[in-house]
Amino acid sequence: MLYFARWKAIAILLTALIVCAFAIPNFVSSATVKKWPAWAQRYVVLGLDLQGGSHILLEVDTADVRQQRLVSLRDEVRKTLRDAKILYSTVPAIRGNAVEVRIREGQNFPAALDKLRALSQPLTNNIIGVTGQQSLDVTDAGGGLIRLAPSEAAMTERIRQTVDQAIPIIERRVNELGLVEPTVQREGIDRILVQVPGLGDPQRLLEIIGKTAKLEFRLVNQNASPLNVPPDSEVLCEVENQQKGDVKPPACTGGTPVVVYKQVLVEGADLTDARTGFDQNNQPVVDFTFDATGARKFGEVTQENVGRPFAIILDRQVISAPNIREPILGGRGQISGHFTVETAGNLAILLRAGALPANLTPIEQRVVGPGLGQDSITKGEYASIVGAALVIVFMLVTYKLFGVFANIAVAVNVGMIFGVLSLLNATLTLPGIAGIVLTVGIAVDSNVLIYERIREEVRHGRNAIAAIDAGFTRALATILDSNITTFIAAAVLFFIGTGPVKGFAVTLGVGIATTLFTAFTLTRLIVAYWVRWRRPTYVPI
Amino acid sequence: MRLFPLRIVPDETKFDFIRFRRISFPISAMLSILAIVLYFTHGLNFGIDFKGGTLIEVRAKSGAADLAQMRSTIAGLRLGDFQLQQFGGPAEVLIRIAEQPGGEKEQQVAVEKVRQALGDTVEYRRVEVVGPRVSGELLYKGILGMFAAIAAILCYLWFRFEWQFALGAMIANVHDIVLTLGFMSITQVDFDLTSIAALLTILGYSLNDTVVIYDRIREMLRRYKKMPMPELLNVSINATLSRSIITHVTVAMSLLALLLFGGQAIHSFTATMMFGVVLVGTYTSVFIASPILIYLGVGANRAQARDDVADEQPEPEPAKPAAKSPARPAARARR
Numbered sequence: 001m002l003y004f005a006r007w008k009a010i011a012i013l014l015t016a017l018i019v020c021a022f023a024i025p026n027f028v029s030s031a032t033v034k035k036w037p038a039w040a041q042r043y044v045v046l047g048l049d050l051q052g053g054s055h056i057l058l059e060v061d062t063a064d065v066r067q068q069r070l071v072s073l074r075d076e077v078r079k080t081l082r083d084a085k086i087l088y089s090t091v092p093a094i095r096g097n098a099v100e101v102r103i104r105e106g107q108n109f110p111a112a113l114d115k116l117r118a119l120s121q122p123l124t125n126n127i128i129g130v131t132g133q134q135s136l137d138v139t140d141a142g143g144g145l146i147r148l149a150p151s152e153a154a155m156t157e158r159i160r161q162t163v164d165q166a167i168p169i170i171e172r173r174v175n176e177l178g179l180v181e182p183t184v185q186r187e188g189i190d191r192i193l194v195q196v197p198g199l200g201d202p203q204r205l206l207e208i209i210g211k212t213a214k215l216e217f218r219l220v221n222q223n224a225s226p227l228n229v230p231p232d233s234e235v236l237c238e239v240e241n242q243q244k245g246d247v248k249p250p251a252c253t254g255g256t257p258v259v260v261y262k263q264v265l266v267e268g269a270d271l272t273d274a275r276t277g278f279d280q281n282n283q284p285v286v287d288f289t290f291d292a293t294g295a296r297k298f299g300e301v302t303q304e305n306v307g308r309p310f311a312i313i314l315d316r317q318v319i320s321a322p323n324i325r326e327p328i329l330g331g332r333g334q335i336s337g338h339f340t341v342e343t344a345g346n347l348a349i350l351l352r353a354g355a356l357p358a359n360l361t362p363i364e365q366r367v368v369g370p371g372l373g374q375d376s377i378t379k380g381e382y383a384s385i386v387g388a389a390l391v392i393v394f395m396l397v398t399y400k401l402f403g404v405f406a407n408i409a410v411a412v413n414v415g416m417i418f419g420v421l422s423l424l425n426a427t428l429t430l431p432g433i434a435g436i437v438l439t440v441g442i443a444v445d446s447n448v449l450i451y452e453r454i455r456e457e458v459r460h461g462r463n464a465i466a467a468i469d470a471g472f473t474r475a476l477a478t479i480l481d482s483n484i485t486t487f488i489a490a491a492v493l494f495f496i497g498t499g500p501v502k503g504f505a506v507t508l509g510v511g512i513a514t515t516l517f518t519a520f521t522l523t524r525l526i527v528a529y530w531v532r533w534r535r536p537t538y539v540p541i
Numbered sequence: 542m543r544l545f546p547l548r549i550v551p552d553e554t555k556f557d558f559i560r561f562r563r564i565s566f567p568i569s570a571m572l573s574i575l576a577i578v579l580y581f582t583h584g585l586n587f588g589i590d591f592k593g594g595t596l597i598e599v600r601a602k603s604g605a606a607d608l609a610q611m612r613s614t615i616a617g618l619r620l621g622d623f624q625l626q627q628f629g630g631p632a633e634v635l636i637r638i639a640e641q642p643g644g645e646k647e648q649q650v651a652v653e654k655v656r657q658a659l660g661d662t663v664e665y666r667r668v669e670v671v672g673p674r675v676s677g678e679l680l681y682k683g684i685l686g687m688f689a690a691i692a693a694i695l696c697y698l699w700f701r702f703e704w705q706f707a708l709g710a711m712i713a714n715v716h717d718i719v720l721t722l723g724f725m726s727i728t729q730v731d732f733d734l735t736s737i738a739a740l741l742t743i744l745g746y747s748l749n750d751t752v753v754i755y756d757r758i759r760e761m762l763r764r765y766k767k768m769p770m771p772e773l774l775n776v777s778i779n780a781t782l783s784r785s786i787i788t789h790v791t792v793a794m795s796l797l798a799l800l801l802f803g804g805q806a807i808h809s810f811t812a813t814m815m816f817g818v819v820l821v822g823t824y825t826s827v828f829i830a831s832p833i834l835i836y837l838g839v840g841a842n843r844a845q846a847r848d849d850v851a852d853e854q855p856e857p858e859p860a861k862p863a864a865k866s867p868a869r870p871a872a873r874a875r876r
Contacts, residue, residue, distance in 0.1 A: 049806070057675065059645070059674070202668065203653075203656070206649070361645045361646060361672075362645065362649060362670070362672075363645050363672035363674055363675050364670065364671050364672060364675040365649070365652075365668065365669065365670040365671075366667075366668070366669045366670075367665075367667065367668040367669070368666070368667050369664065369665055369666045369667060371600070371664060371666055372598065372666035372667055372806075375804065376804060376806055379802060379803055379804035379806075380803060380804070382802045383798045383799045383801070383802040383803040383804075384798070386798040386801075386802055387794060387795040387796075387797075387798030387799065390794040390795070390797075390798060391791050391794055391795060394790065394791060394794060395791070398787060430806055430807055431735055431738060431807065431810065433803075434799055434803070434807055434810065434811065437795045437796075437798070437799055438742065438792070438795060438796075438814075440795055441788070441791055441792040441795045441796075442749075444788070444791045445749075445784075445788040445791070445792075448784050448787045448788050448791070449753065449784055449788075452781075452783050452784040452787070453784075455783070456780060459553070474760070477756065478752070478753050478756040478757075481701060481752045481753075481756055482748075482749040482750075482752040482753050482756070483749070484697060485694050485697060485698070485745060485748040485749055485752055486745035486746065486748070486749050488690065488693045488694050488697060488745075489690050489694065489741045489742065489744055489745030489748075490745070491693075492686050492689050492690035492693060492741065493686065493690075493738060493741050495686075496682045496683070496685065496686035496689070497686070497734070497737075497738065498679075498734070500734070500735065501734050501735060501737065501738045504735075504738050504742075505738075508742070
């Protein structure tokens with residue numbers, strides 16, 4: 001137990017040194033670190049609770065996705081039957097979670113069923129290829145009625161795709177805000193986690209990422225009143241001052257109701273650019289540019305409807321409904337609502353980044369201001385220093401020379417924890433700091449276990465060297481057992497925990513690993529060299 | 542001549558922990574029942590993590606916060622149940638608003654209303670909104686994690702020791718959790734995600750402690766085949782007592798530092814840990830986990846063996862203490 005081959009001793013010291021060295025970038029100014037090679041640029045990242053920032057969990061509105069799918073399915077059914085020249089007695093329509101169509105009597109019903117069955121495709125999966133599931137359940141409901149329902153697996157897949165499409169759009173939006181190191185990632189099937197460190201205005205972030213930003217240009221139906229709406233039109237609300245608020249048409253609370261045609265003339269996807277500008281009255285506006293198709297469509301529409309008003313609609317709210325004074329052929333236009341500079345800026349960002357494929361709802365939001373974060377760091381540091389000082393003094397008083405050994409081991413341990421955390425680019429949260437403080441406790445415990453065992457062996461009448469040797473042998477087995485149980489708890493915390501709790505689990509887990517390392521190697525090495533040097537006849541503990 | 546370092550615990554202690562079980566078991570049973578009753582009468586003070594709702598921490602920009610004024614302002618918003626609480630200094634206030642009916646979006650609306658009502662008089666230090674769906678999942682995950690951790694640890698103990706030890710540790714575990722929940726119920730500290738972390742850490746620590754004693758018991762069982770079980774347990778606990786106490790003093794010191802200087806944000810976390818690790822965990826491993834092994838039949842098959850041979854060696858120390866190991870380092874060290 002007390003013998004170390006020279007190469008082993010060197011390997012142990014080197015490991016400890018190198019791991020500790022990885023912690024160095026945390027204590028050097030970032031400008032200096034930038035000049036170092038990439039592999040050395042590793043930090044402990046401060047969690048959002050320490051540096052301030054926003055954590056927002058968004059969920060895809062699955063009902064919205066389902067509805068979109070049903071609408072496109074209905075159009076497909078209509079097109080398929082029209083192409084096959086099969087007549088129906090009732091129009092394809094959405095009923096619940098399915099599209100239903102009744103084939104007219106005397107038509108070739110089996111052919112219709114076959115054609116519609118062909119709409120269904122086998123689902124594939126990246127891992128196992130064809131899964132044997134179909135994208136649609138097409139059933140013959142009797143009496144010429146055919147029901148087409150998207151299968152659950154297909155819906156899940158579609159929701160997954162929706163999230164995949166939404167992530168880059170959200171990333172673009174957040175980047176447009178000019179924020180540092182945002183992370184946007186998938187959580188589960190239908191969720192997106194957005195984490196943005198150190199943002200001054202979390203409310204603005206929420207407005208930017210939560211908006212679907214579906215822009216539509218439609219004509220205003222001037223012949224209808226909000227109380228008498230023809231089937232080709234609907235009532236939407238005009239929003240004043242761009243104050244959001246969930247307005248439910250036709251009972252508009254914040255603005256006047258506008259009757260618009262359902263047909264969309266041009267939409268946001270046809271835009272190539274959008275910028276904030278000012279009109280002749282120096283009011284903030286959004287200038288936009290269409291791509292070729294958009295420009296052509298917009299030109300035609302404006303040419304045909306000079307003198308009539310058209311509505312600019314964002315997420316089913318009318319931003320403005322100006323009159324078309326002249327045909328707009330250049331593919332450029334201007335949206336003027338009652339904007340402030342900020343709301344105009346927000347809209348420009350949204351239009352540039354594109355619309356989300358479905359509505360997203362924030363279901364969890366945690367924002368920490370920078371002031372609180374700084375307070376927490378200061379307090380955490382202070383508590384750690386006080387805690388460490390108490391433990392160091394206590395160990396010295398209790399074990400004297402061996403206390404010095406223990407304190408060295410614990411100090412190296414803390415250095416190694418920071419080293420490993422840096423290597424992993426782990427996130428340090430406030431509970432994480434608590435985890436480190438507790439690890440100091442665990443690291444001390446490993447030394448206490450060893451020393452107490454040595455004391456015991458001395459009492460049993462062994463000579464100093466034999467007692468030290470036996471003490472290490474027996475205590476290390478115990479240390480392993482007891483630490484593995486705590487490690488299991490840390491591992492479980494890591495897998496179930498989120499945010500701060502995960503941070504705690506990481507530091508606790510890493511701390512246990514480094515504790516085991518120092519207990520099994522470093523502490524032993526120090527004591528072994530001391531024994532070799534002093535050849536003790538009694539154990540000074 | 543020798544300057545002996547500090548001995549917190551005398552070298553040889555001979556407390557009869559096992560006989561003390563006649564007192565400690567009923568006390569623990571009573572406390573556990575009390576804790577369960579408290580849990581059902583007082584309940585836990587669920588934080589927004591598990592209940593859903595909104596938490597806003599603000600700091601008045603000038604002077605102390607006017608709680609009464611804030612209260613009436615927020616009451617005017619008609620957001621249902623809400624609480625105001627001084628948090629840390631006089632300028633800091635914690636506002637908790639119950640979950641709003643009407644789904645996920647309404648929670649955001651509530652925050653916006655409060656922001657508009659309080660305006661620029663305060664600095665927003667923290668805003669947390671947890672919707673109904675997430676809160677339900679977090680609770681589920683928390684409970685699941687708890688059971689998963691216990692199960693995983695038990696499997697490990699079963700694998701490393703005999704099943705009786707695993708069972709004993711589990712009883713001790715449940716005892717720890719019940720008492721800690723009772724503590725949380727009395728003090729009404731916020732029960733949130735970090736509380737789950739605290740509970741799991743308490744579990745880990747208490748087990749850590751229990752395992753240290755179990756390890757010794759196992760060693761003693763191998764070495765002293767004829768020592769009566771109660772005596773063997775007592776010797777094991779006494780032998781590890783010094784370690785238990787020193788370790789817990791150091792852990793208590795670390796926690797005390799966190800408790801006093803770590804700030805409000807981790808206050809309930811450290812308070813729970815202090816109770817669980819230092820008070821309950823230590824007590825459990827000494828007074829519950831170890832004595833209970835008698836009832837679980839550890840070493841039961843040794844009972845007959847005892848009658849065959851009288852206990853001749855009260856201190857049966859092996860004549861040659863692990864002869865081979867010290868020889869080598871001595872020989873090497875000479876070079």
